[in-house]
Amino acid sequence: MTLPRDVLVLERHKIAERLRLDECIAAVESAFGALGRGEGHRSAALVAHVEGGGFHVKAALFGNGRSWFVAKANANFPGNPGRFELPTIQGTILVFDGNDGRLRAVMDSAEITLLRTAAATAVAAKHLARAESQTVTVCGCGEQGRAQLAALKLVLPIARAYACDREPCQADRFAAELSIDLGIEIQPTANLAEAARRSDVIVTCTPSREFLLARDHVRPGTFIAAVGADYAEKREIHPALRAAAKVVVDDLEQCATSGDLHHALESGDMTRDRVHAELAEVVARTKPGRTSAAEITLFDSTGIALEDAAAAVLVVERALTHGGVGTVLLGA
Numbered sequence: 001m002t003l004p005r006d007v008l009v010l011e012r013h014k015i016a017e018r019l020r021l022d023e024c025i026a027a028v029e030s031a032f033g034a035l036g037r038g039e040g041h042r043s044a045a046l047v048a049h050v051e052g053g054g055f056h057v058k059a060a061l062f063g064n065g066r067s068w069f070v071a072k073a074n075a076n077f078p079g080n081p082g083r084f085e086l087p088t089i090q091g092t093i094l095v096f097d098g099n100d101g102r103l104r105a106v107m108d109s110a111e112i113t114l115l116r117t118a119a120a121t122a123v124a125a126k127h128l129a130r131a132e133s134q135t136v137t138v139c140g141c142g143e144q145g146r147a148q149l150a151a152l153k154l155v156l157p158i159a160r161a162y163a164c165d166r167e168p169c170q171a172d173r174f175a176a177e178l179s180i181d182l183g184i185e186i187q188p189t190a191n192l193a194e195a196a197r198r199s200d201v202i203v204t205c206t207p208s209r210e211f212l213l214a215r216d217h218v219r220p221g222t223f224i225a226a227v228g229a230d231y232a233e234k235r236e237i238h239p240a241l242r243a244a245a246k247v248v249v250d251d252l253e254q255c256a257t258s259g260d261l262h263h264a265l266e267s268g269d270m271t272r273d274r275v276h277a278e279l280a281e282v283v284a285r286t287k288p289g290r291t292s293a294a295e296i297t298l299f300d301s302t303g304i305a306l307e308d309a310a311a312a313v314l315v316v317e318r319a320l321t322h323g324g325v326g327t328v329l330l331g332a
Contacts (some may be wrong), residue, residue: 008319012108015315021115021147022154023268024311028119029126029283031062031310038286039063043305045254047231053077060305064315067098072109074329076230078207081142088142089113094306095316105316109308116307118147120250120279121203121225122155124299127282127289130224133200134159139192139213139236140228141165141174148203148227153182160185162195162273166206193217194256204228204236215241220294227301229259236260237298239269245298246276249291250307257324260301 034040043060059071074091081088093110096102125133133156138145141163152158161178163186165171171188179186189195196202196217204212205227218224218241226237237260249255252275256262266269279288279299291295 007103007260008105008107008316010105010107010315012111015108015111018318019111019115019315021118021151022123023314024115025122025151025154027310027314028116028307029123030064031306032120032123032280032283034063035306035321036278036280036282036286040280040306042253043309045305047258049231049233055121057082058303058305058308059193060309061098062309063098064310064313068309068316069096070094070305070312071096072113072305072308074109074311078222093312095312096209105312105319107315109313112308114143114147115301116311117144117227117301117303118151119311120301120303120307121148121227121299121331122151123283124225124248124279124301125152125201125223126155127279128246128297128299129156129201130221130290132157133223134204135161135199136201137164137192137195137199138174139164139202139204141167142205142225143168144205145174145203146178148205148225149178150182152201152203153184153258156201158182158184158201160187162186162199163188164190164192164195195225196222201225206236207234208236209233210235212236213241214238215244217241218296220296222296224296224298225301226260226298228249230302232258232262234259235263239264239267242268242297242298243274245296246290247274247298247300248277248279248282249275249300250279250302251304252278254302254304255300259300261300303316 041061046057069119072093080086093107163171163174175186175188242264281287
């Protein structure tokens, strides 16, 4: 195989050195706003399920002054850390020049996926959470849970958090480490319902196949980010809770077939026309976000290619402009 000339190979640790979470939030918010104004491009996804996990390919045309095509192929196996000492998420992102078709970069996908998912929650929180929200419950204390809390602290005045995980030692470690890193009070807990009732913001980022959060767990005015259910078999939010909330999705078609929304559609607790908006519409202000202090708002996050593209292009453009980010392969 003859490699194209001047292809950047960007490893995860190099991406982490150059992509700050606050910058990722800004890039993702800008991309959603452009999409909502009709300036962005819809993305596409292909999903394949296997025992113990699954694969997906997500791709998007992306324009931020120049044209890019970004495609991500990811494997998602939640049992990997315990069974094989491998990461849950493994994959690759390809970035092409949208003007001439040249492959410009091959990137590890893990850091991009981690940060863009947390960034999307932060963008949703800016528009759907109460501005004075101070208390968060994070259900699922892995890497994504850590990124979610860090991202929320960048957009809300978070002062305390509850950490809940099916592995108590994971919640303990989460609380001990992030309380220092983020400078907030974090309490590990095994009682999700009790923690949720005390919280202004709730994030679920688990591989659960059983409903975790019910209607009576949530007080008026709460913002919920439902992040973990990105396949049809997964579920975190009870349909009755979803039906009681103002629901904003990252992509209606994707959420209707994977994630928690489709469970509410199948049970009859919701219909598509009861979904308030896509996040792009809220960011572009073509539809309102939160309109009262008492309403429960819910962001259904299944992860779309536009988020990957916004983050990946930010890294690639910086690498091409400043160098020093990754290895350059020269074709024969």
